[in-house]
Amino acid sequence: MPEPPDARCRRGPKSQELQARRTATVAGGVGSVLPVFTARAGGGIIEDVDGNRLIDFGSGIAVTSVGASAxxxxxxxxxxxxxxxxxxxxxxxxxxxxxxxxxxxxxxxxxxxxxxxxxxxxxxxxxxxxxxxxxxxxxxxxxxxxxxxxxxxxxxxxxxxxxxxxxxxxxxxxxxxxxxxxxxxxxxxxxxxxxxxxxxxxxxxxxxxxxxxxxxxxxxxxxxxxxxxxxxxxxxxxxxxxxxxxxxxxxxxxxxxxxxxxxxxxxxxxxxxxxxxxxxxxxxxxxxxxxxxxxxxxxxxxxxxxxxxxxxxxxxxxxxxxxxxxxxxxxxxLDLNGRARRIEEVMKGRLATMQEKYPVIGDIRGRGAMVAIELVKDPASKEPNPEAAGALAKACHAEGLLVLTCGTYGNVLRFLPPLVIGEDLLNEGLDILEQAFAGI
CATH class of the missing domain: 3.40.640.10 (Type I PLP-dependent aspartate aminotransferase-like (Major domain))
Known part of the structure; x- marks a missing residue:
């Protein structure tokens, strides 16, 4: 698989062309998180048809735990x-x-x-x-x-x-x-x-x-x-x-x-x-x-x-x-149970450091490689902050990190990296997330 992304993920001409074809023939009720079209994926990286590369913290919604081309x-x-x-x-x-x-x-x-x-x-x-x-x-x-x-x-x-x-x-x-x-x-x-x-x-x-x-x-x-x-x-x-x-x-x-x-x-x-x-x-x-x-x-x-x-x-x-x-x-x-526990250790440690800087993070939870942060407008009131979740997801996507939102109130960022993701790539994704917090 290609090396990790080193530039912003932008929708290129091939994805734009495919998006036009999609709009003409695919039912509007079928949504997508990102309007970029995948060419290949594996090892925690998604590469689109224009050569853009994304670090994958979604795993196709917890599907490609063993990687997208195991x-x-x-x-x-x-x-x-x-x-x-x-x-x-x-x-x-x-x-x-x-x-x-x-x-x-x-x-x-x-x-x-x-x-x-x-x-x-x-x-x-x-x-x-x-x-x-x-x-x-x-x-x-x-x-x-x-x-x-x-x-x-x-x-x-x-x-x-x-x-x-x-x-x-x-x-x-x-x-x-x-x-x-x-x-x-x-x-x-x-x-x-x-x-x-x-x-x-x-x-x-x-x-x-x-x-x-x-x-x-x-x-x-x-x-x-x-x-x-x-x-x-x-x-x-x-x-x-x-x-x-x-x-x-x-x-x-x-x-x-x-x-x-x-x-x-x-x-x-x-x-x-x-x-x-x-x-x-x-x-x-x-x-x-x-x-x-x-x-x-x-x-x-x-x-x-x-x-x-x-x-x-x-x-x-x-x-x-x-x-x-x-x-x-x-x-x-590959002892992917052990890998999942290590991902939790790395992610929760990094997220706890972010929480100290950014009180918008109300809660950090989850186990293994099923981790999430709940975003709030005020830590005391715990009023849900879906706007922050949307802004953070958009900022991460722009910088080459695929993250997903969820939650009854739409205020949760969830992280589902492939269990085979390398630790360097995991930390690179968390670096992008931290930069996104600094920008909102």
Missing amino acids: EAVVRRASAQLADFTHTCFMVTPYEGYVEVCEALAELTPGDHAKKSALFNSGAEAVENAVKVARSYTGRQAVVVFDHGYHGRTNLTMALTAKNMPYKHGFGPFAPEVYRVPVAYGYRWPTGAENAGAEASAQAIDMIRKQVGAENVAAIIIEPVLGEGGFIEPAKGFLPAIADFARDNGIVFVADEIQSGFCRTGQWFACEDEGVVPDLITTAKGIAGGLPLAAVTGRAEIMDAVHSGGLGGTYGGNPVACAGALGAIETMKE
């Missing part, structure tokens, strides 16, 4: 392409699908018997987890949490908390979805130290009174909330909710689509407090950039669905399965 992913997917691209697993199956399910049974939390079903996207995985839970329990209600994000299909929009841009104008949504508080420590009224116990008590009380525990098929939560702002639920919250689910025959679903596969320095984020979910949904980082998703869970729950009730024409595509096996091979060989 050798094992390319090797395995290329070999599979030469053999066959598709048969449909529901018509004539193939070994790659089975191998991915075996790997998921090995890697996901818990030592119980597990089974998986493979799909194409995170939203499909979440939707199918609901199907499985309803089939297993014979119940209908689904409980989700403030600030949660679970996808863009009709059901997963209902599960998602944020209106704009995910839900606005797209209703009516699927019924029997109930939302309860999450332990957002930075914004909890009585302080972060109380958030875990108080939020879990409130959530459980609301479920009992407003839904009835006996009516709940599934409780679904991201162990680290992604689009909502990289919120780590305060300690004790996840175990309390998982215990409540177990005691009431409710399927506890960990949505690890953004936080899974070494992203937080563990294979899965729910391992941090020893939570073992009944079902776990995965996608994004699973296959090195190829479209693949999974629902993995207790064998007796997964087997509750009648034959033919789960599937999809492209689910578990053989090329994507080969990519997943290459990605998992890379994660193991």
